[in-house]
Amino acid sequence: MAENIFKKISAEKEIFQDERVLMPDYLPEVMPHRERQIEEIAYGLKGAAGGKKTENMLILGPSGTGKTSTVRYVLKQLQEYSQKVVPIYINCWESSTRHSILNNIVSALGEFIPRRGISTDEITDRISEVLRKGKKIPIIALDEVDRLFAGSGDEEKVLYDLARAKELFSTDFGVVAITNSDEFLVKLDQRIRNSLVQKQIGFKQYSPIELKDILKSRAKLAFYPESLSEEVIPLCAARAAKNNGDARLAISLLWKAGKIAERENSEKVEEGHVRKAFEEVGEGEVVEEKLHGREKEVYEFIRERGEVTSSEIYEKFKDETDRSIRNYISMLASLNLITAETRGGVGRRGNTRIIKIKK
Numbered sequence: 112m113a114e115n116i117f118k119k120i121s122a123e124k125e126i127f128q129d130e131r132v133l134m135p136d137y138l139p140e141v142m143p144h145r146e147r148q149i150e151e152i153a154y155g156l157k158g159a160a161g162g163k164k165t166e167n168m169l170i171l172g173p174s175g176t177g178k179t180s181t182v183r184y185v186l187k188q189l190q191e192y193s194q195k196v197v198p199i200y201i202n203c204w205e206s207s208t209r210h211s212i213l214n215n216i217v218s219a220l221g222e223f224i225p226r227r228g229i230s231t232d233e234i235t236d237r238i239s240e241v242l243r244k245g246k247k248i249p250i251i252a253l254d255e256v257d258r259l260f261a262g263s264g265d266e267e268k269v270l271y272d273l274a275r276a277k278e279l280f281s282t283d284f285g286v287v288a289i290t291n292s293d294e295f296l297v298k299l300d301q302r303i304r305n306s307l308v309q310k311q312i313g314f315k316q317y318s319p320i321e322l323k324d325i326l327k328s329r330a331k332l333a334f335y336p337e338s339l340s341e342e343v344i345p346l347c348a349a350r351a352a353k354n355n356g357d358a359r360l361a362i363s364l365l366w367k368a369g370k371i372a373e374r375e376n377s378e379k380v381e382e383g384h385v386r387k388a389f390e391e392v393g394e395g396e397v398v399e400e401k402l403h404g405r406e407k408e409v410y411e412f413i414r415e416r417g418e419v420t421s422s423e424i425y426e427k428f429k430d431e432t433d434r435s436i437r438n439y440i441s442m443l444a445s446l447n448l449i450t451a452e453t454r455g456g457v458g459r460r461g462n463t464r465i466i467k468i469k470k
């Protein structure tokens with residue numbers, strides 16, 4: 112009789128000590144080469160701990176340079192340090208309307224929101240009320256804030272609300288806006304800019320040496336000692352350095368190489384596994400990792416089928432407005448992930464388009 116499969120695989124030598132450390136949503140406990148930025152953000156927010164006004168900031172830099180993680184890191188420390196502060200992290204891909212952002216704020220303040228929802232004015236009133244009673248200062252991180260300008264609507268109006276928070280909610284808000292789009296500042300109305308961007312903190316692409324340090328700090332927790340051969344980290348770092356110094360790519364290469372080694376039953380991650388990981392991580396995949404929420408779901412729906420009509424997408428995501436579906440489609444097309452062609456017949460919602468996966 113063949114050997115029991117579980118007996119066989121449990122006898123294998125393990126490579127990963129804790130794989131979660133290499134997942135995209137893992138928040139690192141140390142962030143090498145971001146000490147200066149951590150300090151600058153902390154100085155800007157320091158006032159909040161004493162119930163005072165903070166400096167509103169814009170965090171700007173290319174993808175994978177640690178913007179999200181650094182801000183989350185500082186907010187976590189601030190929360191541990193002071194009872195006066197309510198840090199609220201919002202990703203604008205996931206909450207992209209004024210209503211959903213305000214909703215996020217009110218529930219982060221501990222308010223119960225009925226399922227039927229409440230109007231934006233009611234939310235605003237509730238926020239003021241809680242803040243008046245609790246005397247707490249909310250610090251709002253608006254990640255990927257450029258998303259608020261992606262649609263044709265007036266999503267960005269919420270920035271007005273935050274810019275004049277003192278008037279609207281009778282309390283100052285701390286705002287930390289995060290973006291990787293250089294154009295963001297240009298799109299901001301002068302008045303909003305003056306109030307929301309009192310300080311700018313730039314994040315630069317990582318050098319190969321910096322990426323090596325980042326990988327080392329993660330690898331220590333993720334792998335068993337001795338399970339990485341020497342060349343693995345330098346290789347992943349070099350490849351990611353060529354790809355815009357993106358730490359996300361570096362970490363994902365390291366993880367993939369580990370998975371390949373594991374699959375091949377190897378005792379160690381070797382150069383060959385890293386080379387295979389390079390092949391697996393095509394350019395496209397890096398883009399895909401940047402998709403969020405509904406956009407990602409729409410993309411996956413198209414990818415599973417290879418080709419769909421726009422009506423099928425509308426049908427599948429009935430709860431979305433036509434405009435947002437159109438936005439998702441054009442965003443995916445602009446990322447070069449899909450093609451959208453108008454074809455002859457006119458469907459229920461205008462011209463039917465044929466959407467195809469590009470790769």
Ligand SMILES: Nc1ncnc2c1ncn2[C@@H]1O[C@H](COP(=O)(O)OP(=O)(O)OP(=O)(O)O)[C@@H](O)[C@H]1O
Pocket residue numbers: 134135136137138139141142143144145172173174175176177178179180181290291325358359362401
């Ligand atoms: N200095 C660092 N130390 C440890 N890990 C880091 C560091 N910088 C980035 N990372 C890791 O790299 C990945 C990408 O970082 P992050 O998501 O913060 O980048 P980002 O600048 O927000 O990118 P994007 O613009 O695409 O959102 C995360 O897994 C994060 O933990």
Ligand SMILES: [Mg+2]
Pocket residue numbers: 178179180254
């Ligand atoms: Mg980010």
